[in-house]
Amino acid sequence: MNTPTADRLHAIIAEQAMLEPSQITNDATPEDLGIDSLGLVEAIFAIEEEFDISIPFNANEPEKSDFDMSSIGSIVAAVEKLISEKAA
Template sequence: MSIKDRVIAIIAEQAVLEPSDIGLENTLEDLGIDSLGLVESIFAIEEEFDITVPFNANEPSESDFDISSVSTIIAGIERLVKERA
């Protein structure tokens, strides 16, 4: 599975949706994921890829990690995985 599909699978599980229902331009809010759901998703992503995502719930826009849509999250994870390798 590609990084993209693995991230979508994690988000879909959190949103209680099918992966096919997740659009790349969706925001987490569109998918019904609240602040706790976001923190849980990030934890699941860190565990899946063995990376550390620099995310502080107090300043989501300040961190290097862009959570504004599914596609920006995937791009951020791809970058972190590449940096780790």
């Protein structure tokens, strides 16, 4: 079962991938969904705007950031962490 945050993220990712939100799974990678680096940057901007958070500028470099973008599920977890940190 998805959280409201996951559902909103799936909608954002689906828009970038030109898919239906129901086609987005947490185990899919951005590459699996046909999202290239530019699409990923656009998705990051949309996520930041939707949730009023700031994603680290080096999020696409896993060795330099704790924001994991390797799968949709890891993006969901990282965004939920940023949201909770902002609320604290």
